[in-house]
Amino acid sequence: MSFTEAFKQLLAQANMSQAEFARLSGFGTSYVSQLCAGKVSDPSITKAGIIAKVFGISVQELYDLSFNGE
16 A cells, blocks of 8 residues: 555544644645645655654554555
């Protein structure tokens, strides 16, 4: 599973809109849109940490889901 697929899956599981994620993460809506569109396939470790925190998972869990398909 790609990072984009994992991100969209986590959004769906959390029943969270892109706008809500942007608000909770502090990211701009444009960046969140890029995440969903696959234009950002490997975020920085800092941004991955923020993404994981919003979803209530560890960075390792995010990595495993994104790159190992678990």
